[in-house]
Amino acid sequence: MAGIARNVLILAAALSGAAFSAPAAAQNEQFVPILSYRTGPYAVNGAPYANGVVDYYNLINERDGGINGVKILFEECETAYATDKGVECYERLKSKGPTGAAFINPLSTGITFALTEKTATDKIPIITMGYGRADSKNGAVFAYNFPLLGTYWSAADIAIQHIAKELGGFDKLKGRKISLLYHDSPYGKEPIPMLQVLAQKYGFEFTPIPVTHPGVEQKSQWLAIRQQRPDYVLVWGWGVMNSTAIKEAAAVAYPRDKLVGVWWSGAEPDVTPAGDQAAGYKSLMLQHGAGKFPVHADLEKYIYAKGKGSTEPGKIGEVLYNRGLANAMLGVEAIRKAQEKFGKKPLTGEQVRWGLENLILTDARIKELGFEGMLKPVSISCSDHEGARYGRVQQWDGKGWKIISDWYTADESLIEPLVADVSAKYAAEKKIKPRDCAKET
Amino acid sequence: MLYREAGQFKTTYAEDMAIFPIRQDRIALAILVGIAFIGVPLLATFHVWPFGSDYLLWAILLPFLILALAAIGTNILVGYCGQISLGSGAFMAIGAYSAYKLATGVHIPLASLGFAIAIPPLPVLASILLGGLMSAGVGILFGIPSLRIKGLYLAVATLAAQFFFDWAFLRLPWFTNYAPSGSVNAPELDFFGVVVRTPVERYLLCLLFVTVLAVLAKNLVRGNLGRQWMAIRDMDIAAELIGIRPLYAKLTAFAVSSFIIGVAGALWGFVYLGSWEPLAFSIERSLDLLFMVIIGGLGSIMGSFIGAAFILIVPILLNVLPTELGLPLSTQTITHLQFIIFGSLICYLLIKEPHGFARLISIGKEKLRLWPFPY
Numbered sequence: 169m170a171g172i173a174r175n176v177l178i179l180a181a182a183l184s185g186a187a188f189s190a191p192a193a194a195q196n197e198q199f200v201p202i203l204s205y206r207t208g209p210y211a212v213n214g215a216p217y218a219n220g221v222v223d224y225y226n227l228i229n230e231r232d233g234g235i236n237g238v239k240i241l242f243e244e245c246e247t248a249y250a251t252d253k254g255v256e257c258y259e260r261l262k263s264k265g266p267t268g269a270a271f272i273n274p275l276s277t278g279i280t281f282a283l284t285e286k287t288a289t290d291k292i293p294i295i296t297m298g299y300g301r302a303d304s305k306n307g308a309v310f311a312y313n314f315p316l317l318g319t320y321w322s323a324a325d326i327a328i329q330h331i332a333k334e335l336g337g338f339d340k341l342k343g344r345k346i347s348l349l350y351h352d353s354p355y356g357k358e359p360i361p362m363l364q365v366l367a368q369k370y371g372f373e374f375t376p377i378p379v380t381h382p383g384v385e386q387k388s389q390w391l392a393i394r395q396q397r398p399d400y401v402l403v404w405g406w407g408v409m410n411s412t413a414i415k416e417a418a419a420v421a422y423p424r425d426k427l428v429g430v431w432w433s434g435a436e437p438d439v440t441p442a443g444d445q446a447a448g449y450k451s452l453m454l455q456h457g458a459g460k461f462p463v464h465a466d467l468e469k470y471i472y473a474k475g476k477g478s479t480e481p482g483k484i485g486e487v488l489y490n491r492g493l494a495n496a497m498l499g500v501e502a503i504r505k506a507q508e509k510f511g512k513k514p515l516t517g518e519q520v521r522w523g524l525e526n527l528i529l530t531d532a533r534i535k536e537l538g539f540e541g542m543l544k545p546v547s548i549s550c551s552d553h554e555g556a557r558y559g560r561v562q563q564w565d566g567k568g569w570k571i572i573s574d575w576y577t578a579d580e581s582l583i584e585p586l587v588a589d590v591s592a593k594y595a596a597e598k599k600i601k602p603r604d605c606a607k608e609t
Numbered sequence: 610m611l612y613r614e615a616g617q618f619k620t621t622y623a624e625d626m627a628i629f630p631i632r633q634d635r636i637a638l639a640i641l642v643g644i645a646f647i648g649v650p651l652l653a654t655f656h657v658w659p660f661g662s663d664y665l666l667w668a669i670l671l672p673f674l675i676l677a678l679a680a681i682g683t684n685i686l687v688g689y690c691g692q693i694s695l696g697s698g699a700f701m702a703i704g705a706y707s708a709y710k711l712a713t714g715v716h717i718p719l720a721s722l723g724f725a726i727a728i729p730p731l732p733v734l735a736s737i738l739l740g741g742l743m744s745a746g747v748g749i750l751f752g753i754p755s756l757r758i759k760g761l762y763l764a765v766a767t768l769a770a771q772f773f774f775d776w777a778f779l780r781l782p783w784f785t786n787y788a789p790s791g792s793v794n795a796p797e798l799d800f801f802g803v804v805v806r807t808p809v810e811r812y813l814l815c816l817l818f819v820t821v822l823a824v825l826a827k828n829l830v831r832g833n834l835g836r837q838w839m840a841i842r843d844m845d846i847a848a849e850l851i852g853i854r855p856l857y858a859k860l861t862a863f864a865v866s867s868f869i870i871g872v873a874g875a876l877w878g879f880v881y882l883g884s885w886e887p888l889a890f891s892i893e894r895s896l897d898l899l900f901m902v903i904i905g906g907l908g909s910i911m912g913s914f915i916g917a918a919f920i921l922i923v924p925i926l927l928n929v930l931p932t933e934l935g936l937p938l939s940t941q942t943i944t945h946l947q948f949i950i951f952g953s954l955i956c957y958l959l960i961k962e963p964h965g966f967a968r969l970i971s972i973g974k975e976k977l978r979l980w981p982f983p984y
Contacts (some may be wrong), residue, residue: 204940206939206940206941206944207944207945215941225623233784243932244939244940244943245940246928246940246943246944248944251882251888251889252672252889255668255705255882256925259662259663259664259667259668260668261666261927262662263662263663263664264662277790278792278886278888281790281884281886282883282884282885284884285883286883287796289806314823335851353791353886353888354781354790354792354886357789357790357791358789358790361788361789378779378780381888391790410779470635517760589958594794597713597794597796598794598797599797
């Protein structure tokens with residue numbers, strides 16, 4: 169007993185000394201929290217993404233000495249893709265650094281849903297690039313949410329556009345069967361309302377098929393697919409669910425080139441575990457794909473040559489690593505934009521939100537940043553928090569991803585009414601008075 | 610020396626039957642309640658250390674209070690009445706979703722009968738309490754098998770409740786008001802004009818619920834009903850022989866336990882999460898609650914609090930500590946270390962004291978009484 173008591177005392181003393189006397193941080197630093205997952209069932213996808221984010225922040229610090237001299241201070245927190253841990257991480261990190269978190273990037277639609285209300289109260293923007301709530305495109309209601317570069321509703325539309333093109337026109341969709349194999353969480357459910365709208369418009373038969381988290385058990389779902397024989401199966405999976413889906417498709421002899429994954433189901437860890445069975449599998453691209461671009465040369469020079477990289481040099485250029493880079497870049501550019509207005513000093517989340525909302529990246533600027541060929545121009549505004557709605561389709565040939573389509577642009581005339589409808593419902597539920605975007609500067 | 614009841618004479622029956630017969634216990638509890646109700650909110654309002662940020666309130670105290678409440682509920686069923694339940698998460702979910710439906714208005718179209726049942730949106734307080742009642746009703750229903758099956762077999766039967774309600778809230782869009790993502794948003798926390806928004810207000814709200822229900826539970830378990838439960842737990846045949854009706858005793862245990870867990874679930878959704886999906890009440894939540902009760906101490910209200918604190922806070926501490934000490938470890942290593950250390954801690958604790966923290970404390974009390982010459 170005495171021994172335990174002593175140990176407890178020592179622990180308590182260590183805690184009270186350590187946990188709350190954070191080292192006096194240098195004042196010219198901008199704090200950016202990183203919610204990542206390097207453990208758990210989604211680690212294979214979470215880790216390369218987090219590596220990309222970390223490497224880009226390091227690059228900004230090493231190459232440019234920070235954003236206009238303001239160094240980026242970042243800290244990772246492990247969420248394991250669990251909503252409760254994500255909320256805990258957010259609370260832990262939101263007020264660190266001289267001005268608190270610049271923005272938050274949870275990389276989980278479930279955590280995004282849980283944080284949407286909190287971030288608006290705390291005035292910290294939440295960037296959900298290519299995921300999150302699709303209705304948060306409407307910045308008038310969701311002032312602090314930024315589903316940049318594409319929501320799931322854009323993704324659903326682009327996927328159907330590609331399928332129509334493969335079939336030879338939108339009129340050929342009539343009477344076809346398209347199933348959605350989805351991760352049974354807010355992430356997987358997001359595209360359903362959009363697909364229902366599309367099914368009604370083009371007259372195809374739409375069947376949603378849920379897969380329980382984490383997605384290693386899909387036997388009954390594929391049995392159903394074998395019986396229904398849909399013309400196409402959209403795969404809305406994450407982590408181990410993706411490679412399992414491909415293997416199960418092979419097991420029931422469903423042609424892999426009739427599978428179309430969302431952009432979260434189109435990275436190397438999704439196809440390599442399935443080996444040769446994955447050849448022919450298609451997925452959307454969130455603009456960029458795999459491969460190296462000018463920014464990677466800088467990473468090799470300033471980070472990997474100095475041994476400061478967070479992954480193996482051979483792995484930079486993977487799809488999710490690149491997505492981490494793009495994500496970090498957009499955040500950094502938002503801070504840079506906000507500095508134009510508020511001064512070259514550490515900024516609060518509220519100020520960075522202004523930067524995000526007024527962020528415009530032209531082709532020339534994207535080239536300057538070394539992202540030429542990865543991204544198309546982005547223009548964010550109060551009424552459009554998405555900024556760009558482009559996508560392409562890639563196909564796995566067994567060794568690498570090949571881009572097989574031209575650029576698609578999501579059809580706003582279909583998405584906009586749905587966004588207006590669902591976001592108005594949210595505003596009414598939460599008693600939010602939508603901003604007047606005409607008056608925002 | 611300080612902790613000795615010598616000289617405290619009980620002169621009335623009321624004194625003899627007090628919840629805390631020892632004066633030192635009463636003083637300690639009064640201080641604790643004082644800190645919880647006055648100290649913490651004061652410090653938090655003025656952002657005094659350790660309440661510099663909302664972290665301690667939002668991420669530690671709020672979930673701790675709600676989970677402690679749920680653990681009390683679980684303890685009544687498992688610890689006092691001896692009915693192993695793996696369905697606590699489901700009862701939390703029933704509380705949360707019923708409260709959500711009642712707070713946003715219920716509409717059941719009965720097309721075949723030509724009319725519809727419509728209940729207008731109820732106030733939040735009524736919704737939360739009715740959510741608890743709904744959970745109690747379902748608890749009674751799922752408690753009926755306990756009259757025939759016992760022990761581990763009952764655990765399997767309650768597991769059915771867990772999976773059924775996981776499925777129902779995930780698949781039946783009526784429960785989520787047809788939300789496209791399946792994620793529901795709690796309504797504004799309006800208590801007769803007082804809107805609860807800030808972390809301090811949320812904390813006080815939960816504290817109030819927890820205090821009232823904990824006092825109720827404490828009184829229940831030392832009264833007639835509690836003694837019936839414990840008799841059933843210790844030997845059901847003997848209990849029946851001395852005139853205790855198992856039907857009544859077991860079903861009341863299920864009802865009271867589910868009510869408290871249901872209220873905790875509604876608070877978890879409304880006050881802590883604000884927006885949730887069925888995964889928030891998965892089987893892992895049930896197991897966590899069971900572990901809280903086992904580690905805290907079966908058949909002890911205080912044990913529920915300590916167990917909740919242990920299961921919730923120790924992993925977070927283990928996760929925060931290396932970063933705060935400045936150890937150059939990756940988040941991956943820290944997480945793995947956290948699992949290893951936490952797992953070993955549980956093993957060590959259960960080997961040293963199989964009856965949990967509550968037993969440790971009562972041993973400590975006994976020793977304190979004999980101090981400085983404990984044996």
